Amino acid sequence: MNGAESLVRTLHGAGVDVCFANPGTSEMQFVDALDRTRLMRCVLGLFEGVVTGAADGYARMAGKPAVTLLHLAPGLANAGANMHNARKARSPMLNLVGDHAVRHLAYDAPLTADVAGAATPFSDWVRTATSAATIARDAAEGLAAAAGHPGRIATLIAPADIGWEEGGVIAEPVAPQGPRPLDAAVLDRAAALLQPGTLIFCGGSVLEDPATLALLAGIAAKTGADFLAPTSNRRIERGAGRSDIGRLPYPVDLALERLAPYSRAILIEAPAPVAFFAYPDRPSLLLPPGCETLQLADFDQDGCAAIAALAEAVGARPAAAADRPRPQAPQAGPITLPALGAAIAAALPEAAIVVDEGVTSGRDIGTASAGSPPHSWLALTGGSIGIGLPMAAGAAIACPDRPVVSLQADGSAMYTIQALWTQAREGLNVTTVIFANRSYEILKQELYRVGANPGPDALNMLDLSRPDLDFVALARGMGVPGRRVEDAAELCRAIADAIAEPGPFLIEAML
Amino acid sequence: MNGAESLVRTLHGAGVDVCFANPGTSEMQFVDALDRTRLMRCVLGLFEGVVTGAADGYARMAGKPAVTLLHLAPGLANAGANMHNARKARSPMLNLVGDHAVRHLAYDAPLTADVAGAATPFSDWVRTATSAATIARDAAEGLAAAAGHPGRIATLIAPADIGWEEGGVIAEPVAPQGPRPLDAAVLDRAAALLQPGTLIFCGGSVLEDPATLALLAGIAAKTGADFLAPTSNRRIERGAGRSDIGRLPYPVDLALERLAPYSRAILIEAPAPVAFFAYPDRPSLLLPPGCETLQLADFDQDGCAAIAALAEAVGARPAAAADRPRPQAPQAGPITLPALGAAIAAALPEAAIVVDEGVTSGRDIGTASAGSPPHSWLALTGGSIGIGLPMAAGAAIACPDRPVVSLQADGSAMYTIQALWTQAREGLNVTTVIFANRSYEILKQELYRVGANPGPDALNMLDLSRPDLDFVALARGMGVPGRRVEDAAELCRAIADAIAEPGPFLIEAML
Known part of the structure; x- marks a missing residue:
C-alpha cells in the first residue's frame, strides 16, 4: 500500500x-x-x-x-x-x-x-x-x-x-481533545454578576443548541440580565418555537449604542465585542469604558456547560419561546429591503439551512425570519467575502434532505461564482437569491466616513454597474437555471417554488 | 497631507x-x-x-x-x-x-x-x-x-x-538596482564552449529583444551551437522577420528527448532546465548526466549584454530571419488541434499581443504562428493556472493600440473568469478564444502516468462536463459579447472579426 x-x-x-x-x-x-x-x-x-x-x-x-x-x-x-x-x-x-x-x-x-x-x-x-x-x-x-x-x-x-512510495501504514483514529474544564471560581463570579445591566455575550456551540438557548432565555428572565450573540456566527439554530437571540449590529455606531447600557459582561465562547474595523474617532472595543468583563468560557471551553451551570446557580429553567407570528408574504411592489426580508422569511420552509452572505442588503432578514419555521443560519464569520455560494454547496452535501437558501450579495458572489457549477454537478437543492444592488454598498458607506464628497474615481471602484452583471446568464453558463425578479410578491413565490424543486436554482432579486 | x-x-x-x-x-x-x-x-x-x-x-x-x-x-x-x-x-x-x-x-x-x-x-x-x-x-x-x-x-x-494620519511626506524616486555585471572569466569560458553539441538556454530579457535574438541566431550559425528558451516565458518578441526561438516541450519525456543531444549548456537568465513536476522514474534535472553547465548570466545579470559579448568573442553578426510562410487559414472542418493552431496563426494581425494559457490544447500554436506578423507572446510562467484572462486585460491597458488575443484553456479560465467583467468595463480590445475540451486534459495525461486504469471517481475529478460550461453565457453575464464556433475555417474568420472590432469578445472554440 x-x-x-x-x-x-x-x-x-x-x-x-x-x-x-x-x-x-x-x-x-x-x-x-x-x-x-x-x-x-x-x-x-x-x-x-x-x-x-x-x-x-x-x-x-x-x-x-x-x-x-x-x-x-x-x-x-x-x-x-x-x-x-x-x-x-x-x-x-x-x-x-x-x-x-x-x-x-x-x-x-x-x-x-x-x-x-x-x-x-x-x-x-x-x-x-x-x-x-x-x-x-x-x-x-x-x-x-x-x-x-x-x-x-x-x-x-x-x-x-x-x-x-510503498510502505504506507493505516493509523488508528486519534481522539480529538475535548473542551478544557470550566473554572468553578469564575462560574461563581459570573453567577454573582447576573442582574439587570449585565450582558451575556455568547457564540460558538451555544448558538447551535436550542435547549441551551432556551436555558439562556430562562436565566435572563430570572435575573434581568440580557444576552446577545456576535454579529456573524458559525451556526444559529433559530425560528418558530425556539428562543431567539439577537446579534450585535455590524455598523460601529449601532453596535456602540446597543452595548451602551451594560456595566457588566459575561463572555461565553466569544471574545469581547470588537469593531469589524478601526475608525479614527471610534474605539476598537465596543463595551462601554469601565464595563466589568468576565470570560466565563473561552473558545476551548464548553459554552453549553457554562450556561447549564449558570442556570443551576441561579435556579433558572428553560424559558418557553415567545410566540412569534409566522412571517407574511410581502405585497406586490418594488423589492425594498423590508420587502426582501419579508419575502425570504415567508418563503422559508421547515428545516431550511440559510446561508447568509447578504452583507448590507441582508441585515434585517434575521429579524424578519425569527418566526419562520425552525432553521439553521450560517453566516460569514471571517469577513472575507466569497464564502456564501460554496458554503451553501457544502451544507447541502452534509444535509441532502434539507433545502438550502443562499442569501447572497452580488459583489460578494463574484469572488467564488464558480461554486454554482459544483451545485449543478452535484444536483444540490440550493436556492440562491442574489441581492442585486450593483455596488459594493458596504464600501460606499465606509467611504462616506472617510471623504465627505467622493468623486468619480472612488465611486468607480465601488460600483458594479457598467456593465451590469447578469447573474441569470452566469448561472446558466454553469448549468444552474435561474430567473430575474423585480417584484417582492413574485420573489416570495419564486423562492418557494425553487425550494420545492430539486436541484439548484438562482434568483436575481433586483433591488 | x-x-x-x-x-x-x-x-x-x-x-x-x-x-x-x-x-x-x-x-x-x-x-x-x-x-x-x-x-x-x-x-x-x-x-x-x-x-x-x-x-x-x-x-x-x-x-x-x-x-x-x-x-x-x-x-x-x-x-x-x-x-x-x-x-x-x-x-x-x-x-x-x-x-x-x-x-x-x-x-x-x-x-x-x-x-x-x-x-x-x-x-x-x-x-x-x-x-x-x-x-x-x-x-x-x-x-x-x-x-x-x-x-x-x-x-x-x-x-x-x-x-x-496627517504628516505624509512625498518621497523622491529611488533608482532601481541595475543588473549585476557579467564575469569576464565566465564569458571567456562560455565563448570557448560554443560549438556543436552546446546548447544556449536563455530566457528573461533576451526573449524580449529581437536584435538580441538575431544575434543569438548568428552565434548559432557561426559556431554550430543550438539555442532554446524555457517552456514558458514572460514575453517573447516573435513572428515574421524575426529570429524564432524554440521552447523546451512541457511533457517530461519530450523535454528529455529534446535535450539529450547536448554535452554542454550555457545558461542565460534561465535556470538549468528542470521538469515541471517530479515523477518516480524520471530525473528532475533534464540536461543529460555529465552535461557541462555554465551559468553565464543569472536572473540579476543582463542576458542581452551576455549575448552581445559572446557574439563579439566569436565574431558573429545578426542572422537574417528565415523566410517563413504566412500561415494559411484552415479548411472547413472540425477544430482539431492542428486546425486550431492554423486558425489562430492565420488570424493574428500585426502587433498582436498573444496571451497563452492554452495548456494542452495550445501546445502547437507557437510553432504554427512563427510566420504570423510580428507579435508579443506572454505565457503562464509559474504554472498556477488562472492568469490568462486577467493578464490579457492588463496587457491591453498597457498597450491600448494593440489587439490582444487571449488563448485560454477552459479549465484554467474558470479560476479568474471575473476578469471578463474588467475587460468589458474598460472597453479593452481583447479577443478571448476558449479551448473547450471540457476537461482538465493535462491532469488526465498525468493520471494515466500514475494509475493504469482510472475509474469513475478519478475521471470525475478531471472532467468539466456534467454540466457543460457555457462560456458564451458566462461572458454575456459579465457584459462581454461572444459566440460558439465548431468549424475551423469559421473560427479563423471569427477571430479576425473580433480583433477588428473594438472592445472585448469571447469565442468558445469547441474542440
Whole structure:
C-alpha cells in the first residue's frame, strides 16, 4: 500500500467520507487512491476557494470535518480566504496539500514555492509529511487537531513521493481533545454578576443548541440580565418555537449604542465585542469604558456547560419561546429591503439551512425570519467575502434532505461564482437569491466616513454597474437555471417554488 | 497631507499611473487619495487574482510596474497565485495591502490575520509601514525593489491609521538596482564552449529583444551551437522577420528527448532546465548526466549584454530571419488541434499581443504562428493556472493600440473568469478564444502516468462536463459579447472579426 492509500483509508476509518477537491499533478496519487478505494464522495470545485468554502459549510452542518485536496502553494493561497473564514468560525477542516517530491524541491521548478508558509497564516496546525510509513499517522493527528473543541484548521502537506512510495501504514483514529474544564471560581463570579445591566455575550456551540438557548432565555428572565450573540456566527439554530437571540449590529455606531447600557459582561465562547474595523474617532472595543468583563468560557471551553451551570446557580429553567407570528408574504411592489426580508422569511420552509452572505442588503432578514419555521443560519464569520455560494454547496452535501437558501450579495458572489457549477454537478437543492444592488454598498458607506464628497474615481471602484452583471446568464453558463425578479410578491413565490424543486436554482432579486 | 496621499503622489512621481484595485474598508483612505489626486487610472477587479494577473500583464507590456491595492490577509491570499506567476516571470509588481489600524490588531477582529505572513511566500520584498511620515519613502523603496533587474514582487503593508494620519511626506524616486555585471572569466569560458553539441538556454530579457535574438541566431550559425528558451516565458518578441526561438516541450519525456543531444549548456537568465513536476522514474534535472553547465548570466545579470559579448568573442553578426510562410487559414472542418493552431496563426494581425494559457490544447500554436506578423507572446510562467484572462486585460491597458488575443484553456479560465467583467468595463480590445475540451486534459495525461486504469471517481475529478460550461453565457453575464464556433475555417474568420472590432469578445472554440 502506498502512502496515499494509507492516508485515505486512515481518514475514512476516522469518519471522513467526503473529499472536496481541486487537485493538480502533485496530487495524482491521492486522486488515484480515492478512486481505487471508493471510500469517499469526491466533490470537485473549479477554484480552490470553492473547495474550502464548501468544506466549511459541510463541517458546520455535519459537525465533523471533510478533507480538502489542494495543489501546492498557489492553490493553497486560493483556498486561504475561506480557510480564514472557517478558522474564525472555529469550524473543523483538514486540508491535504500536495507538494513537489522532496528531491524536486532543490530546483526552482515553476510551481515551487513555500507551501508551509502559505498555510501558516490560515491554519492552526501545519505539518509536512516525511515518509510513506508515517503520513497516515500525520493525517490522523491532523484530523484530531481539526475536530477538537473548538474546531481548528489543520493543514497536512504531502510531498508527491511520500504519496506514491510503498510502505504506507493505516493509523488508528486519534481522539480529538475535548473542551478544557470550566473554572468553578469564575462560574461563581459570573453567577454573582447576573442582574439587570449585565450582558451575556455568547457564540460558538451555544448558538447551535436550542435547549441551551432556551436555558439562556430562562436565566435572563430570572435575573434581568440580557444576552446577545456576535454579529456573524458559525451556526444559529433559530425560528418558530425556539428562543431567539439577537446579534450585535455590524455598523460601529449601532453596535456602540446597543452595548451602551451594560456595566457588566459575561463572555461565553466569544471574545469581547470588537469593531469589524478601526475608525479614527471610534474605539476598537465596543463595551462601554469601565464595563466589568468576565470570560466565563473561552473558545476551548464548553459554552453549553457554562450556561447549564449558570442556570443551576441561579435556579433558572428553560424559558418557553415567545410566540412569534409566522412571517407574511410581502405585497406586490418594488423589492425594498423590508420587502426582501419579508419575502425570504415567508418563503422559508421547515428545516431550511440559510446561508447568509447578504452583507448590507441582508441585515434585517434575521429579524424578519425569527418566526419562520425552525432553521439553521450560517453566516460569514471571517469577513472575507466569497464564502456564501460554496458554503451553501457544502451544507447541502452534509444535509441532502434539507433545502438550502443562499442569501447572497452580488459583489460578494463574484469572488467564488464558480461554486454554482459544483451545485449543478452535484444536483444540490440550493436556492440562491442574489441581492442585486450593483455596488459594493458596504464600501460606499465606509467611504462616506472617510471623504465627505467622493468623486468619480472612488465611486468607480465601488460600483458594479457598467456593465451590469447578469447573474441569470452566469448561472446558466454553469448549468444552474435561474430567473430575474423585480417584484417582492413574485420573489416570495419564486423562492418557494425553487425550494420545492430539486436541484439548484438562482434568483436575481433586483433591488 | 495624510499618509495615503503622500504615497499616491510619490508613486506617481516615480512613474506609476495605473492602479489595479480590489479595495476594502481598510483601504478607503487610499481610495480617497486616488480619487482626490486623480493621478492614476484605477481599474477594478472583482476578485484579487484578477488584480495581480492584470498587473503582471501590464508590467510585461509596459516594462514598468503598476500598483495593486488589496485588502488584508485574505484578499492578499486571493491575489497570491498570480503574484506567484509574476514572481516566476520576474515581472515587477508593487502591492499595497491594507491592514487594520495598529491599535486594532490587538483584538481578534473578524478580519485580523497575519498579512506579512500571507505576503511572504509570494513576495521578494515585504515591509510594513510604520508612520505617515515614512510610508511614502517605503513605497518609493518598494517600487525600486520591484523595478530592478530582474523584476521583483514587492508588497507594502499599510495599516489603516498610517494612511489616514496627517504628516505624509512625498518621497523622491529611488533608482532601481541595475543588473549585476557579467564575469569576464565566465564569458571567456562560455565563448570557448560554443560549438556543436552546446546548447544556449536563455530566457528573461533576451526573449524580449529581437536584435538580441538575431544575434543569438548568428552565434548559432557561426559556431554550430543550438539555442532554446524555457517552456514558458514572460514575453517573447516573435513572428515574421524575426529570429524564432524554440521552447523546451512541457511533457517530461519530450523535454528529455529534446535535450539529450547536448554535452554542454550555457545558461542565460534561465535556470538549468528542470521538469515541471517530479515523477518516480524520471530525473528532475533534464540536461543529460555529465552535461557541462555554465551559468553565464543569472536572473540579476543582463542576458542581452551576455549575448552581445559572446557574439563579439566569436565574431558573429545578426542572422537574417528565415523566410517563413504566412500561415494559411484552415479548411472547413472540425477544430482539431492542428486546425486550431492554423486558425489562430492565420488570424493574428500585426502587433498582436498573444496571451497563452492554452495548456494542452495550445501546445502547437507557437510553432504554427512563427510566420504570423510580428507579435508579443506572454505565457503562464509559474504554472498556477488562472492568469490568462486577467493578464490579457492588463496587457491591453498597457498597450491600448494593440489587439490582444487571449488563448485560454477552459479549465484554467474558470479560476479568474471575473476578469471578463474588467475587460468589458474598460472597453479593452481583447479577443478571448476558449479551448473547450471540457476537461482538465493535462491532469488526465498525468493520471494515466500514475494509475493504469482510472475509474469513475478519478475521471470525475478531471472532467468539466456534467454540466457543460457555457462560456458564451458566462461572458454575456459579465457584459462581454461572444459566440460558439465548431468549424475551423469559421473560427479563423471569427477571430479576425473580433480583433477588428473594438472592445472585448469571447469565442468558445469547441474542440
